[in-house]
Amino acid sequence: MKTTDVTARLASFGGAKWDLHLSARQRIGAGADIIEMTIGEPDVPVPxxxxxxxxxxxxxxxxxxxxxxxxxxxxxxxxxxxxxxxxxxxxxxxxxxxxxxxxxxxxxxxxxxxxxxxxxxxxxxxxxxxxxxxxxxxxxxxxxxxxxxxxxxxxxxxxxxxxxxxxxxxxxxxxxxxxxxxxxxxxxxxxxxxxxxxxxxxxxxxxxxxxxxxxxxxxxxxxxxxxxxxxxxxxxxxxxxxxxxxxxxxxxxxxxxxxxxxxxxxxxxxxxxxxxxxxxxxxxxGSSVAAGMSERFSRRAQLLADRLEIETSLQVHRPEAGMFAMINVATTGLNGDDYAWDLLENGVAVMPGSAFSDSLTSWVRVALTISDAEFETALGRIISHAKARIGDAA
Known part of the structure; x- marks a missing residue:
């Protein structure tokens, strides 16, 4: 049976952009040790x-x-x-x-x-x-x-x-x-x-x-x-x-x-x-949780930028608001898609920049919404992965 023009116009805008996120969820469900930093879920429950x-x-x-x-x-x-x-x-x-x-x-x-x-x-x-x-x-x-x-x-x-x-x-x-x-x-x-x-x-x-x-x-x-x-x-x-x-x-x-x-x-x-x-x-x-989220997300973004820029050659765009930070991963020798899938094998799930634009093929988006303890662990994995990859690229 034939469907309408709007279904055809939207056919390429389905869930493919979220393939890595869904794969990470499946692996976590099967018991894999993966820290999820893909989507912007608030880090506190509904008040x-x-x-x-x-x-x-x-x-x-x-x-x-x-x-x-x-x-x-x-x-x-x-x-x-x-x-x-x-x-x-x-x-x-x-x-x-x-x-x-x-x-x-x-x-x-x-x-x-x-x-x-x-x-x-x-x-x-x-x-x-x-x-x-x-x-x-x-x-x-x-x-x-x-x-x-x-x-x-x-x-x-x-x-x-x-x-x-x-x-x-x-x-x-x-x-x-x-x-x-x-x-x-x-x-x-x-x-x-x-x-x-x-x-x-x-x-x-x-x-x-x-x-x-x-x-x-x-x-x-x-x-x-x-x-x-x-x-x-x-x-x-x-x-x-x-x-x-x-x-x-x-x-x-x-x-x-x-x-x-x-x-x-x-x-x-x-x-x-x-x-x-x-x-x-x-x-x-007013919100009883927004100020706390802003403080935590800002602090985590600052920590991410400081550590990655000191310990690796990865570059972080420092956000002014929101739940995410962007990392330029070009120095690894991988594009953002390949980097994100490779990092997933090393226990951290992030979003490829290409999910948001073809102009971000050298970037990934990192959610700042996980706990401080998980964030520290994820940082360690990202840094170790980057050092290995940048060494290979060199």
Missing amino acids: SELMQQAITSMQAGRTGYSDGRGEINLRQALAESYSTSRGRSFEPDNFLCFPGTQTALFSVMMGVAQAGDEVLVGDPMYATYEGVVAASGANLVPVPLSPEHGFRMQAADVASRITPRTRALLLTSPHNPTGAILGKADLLELCKLAREHDFWILSDEVYEQLVFEGSEFVSPLSLAEYADRVIAVSSISKSHAAPGFRSGWCVGSKAFCDALLPYSETMLFGNQPFIADMTELAIRD
Whole structure:
């Protein structure tokens, strides 16, 4: 039987990028001694107060159908929180609620781009972005993020890729996989281009609360003069260590949310009321775990960089936020894919950089989310492996 064009467009965006991660999981399940540093699972459980709120709400009968926009109590909490953090006024109708950032971004993309359009995306990029753009029928136009510029998007690189078909620029700040953060000056230049050429700014802000000391997060939503063309997506997955609850949202102008609502209702019809109650508590009380995660991830990234750059010739891009660090493994004589599979045989699983871009063929991404004890053991294995490989390459 024949399937639709969208299945064909997405056929190459399946799970192949995660083959090494899945292989590591299988080997661990069979008893292999492998330290997993592949994906960004928070290193703490869901806070007990959030878990209890979800249970209490279920027991109170908050298990029925939801408001199609998302429960009003949650949207009111989001409006108050964003009004404070972005320095301008938001109302509940500036929000639509979804099961996680991924669903929010997918829906937003379907609302701004279609066949024949172009979407500018920083390259490297999170692994699902290609599929999100392809699902809409639009063409993804990569904008290089170079290590020479700290993996921060440059307005000149964006400007050179704008065409009459450009409909959106997708930003990720803090960035996955590199941990880079765009500053206010960067965002102003990009927003000026968006206004000049009449395209949307889409902002994935899921790592907003995992910013390391000495760095600062700025949202394009705080630039009031560009408010009509900025749409952001986020969730409690990272900030509140609750990825399995799938609770996210988009925020934009009321006109955009009104226009997207029928699509959202056709697909989802709102989020679960008991999860909305849990998320309201998370938003109103703030995160009890984000600061601790930021401190630990920053410290581990610093340790990784210091030790690898002192004891080996591997180079580490020092992240400003998030759950990951990038390692340039070119001096081993292996590309990132071969290095990652070879390191797996030596007891550490990391993600090949090619899962995020062809520009990262000499890089791997390392998760900072394992315990300190495991991290120390993994560092020892990475260093021993590098010394052996660099010796062979020499």
